[in-house]
Amino acid sequence: MDEFYETVIPDTLSDDGKSIRRQAFAGLLWRKQFYHYVVQQWIEGDETMPLPPDERKNGRNHQWPHLFNRVIKQDRPV
Known part of the structure; x- marks a missing residue:
């Protein structure tokens, strides 16, 4: 996980600032x-x-090849 945070948190922040951002x-x-x-x-x-x-070609949702879902959803109301 440190690799991810290194890409989104600037090195110029203080240690406290990095911790808060993280x-x-x-x-x-x-x-x-x-x-x-x-x-x-x-x-x-x-x-x-x-x-x-091969069963997948005629399985669940095979008639919906146009379906493309990409959603970010909250796990609970804000």
């Missing part, structure tokens, strides 16, 4: 959920992984 980012990340579901990719599989089973 806690703020952690709070934002903790309260959000990322939902990503692309039916066409699910059917075809990830090119870096083994091919999915």
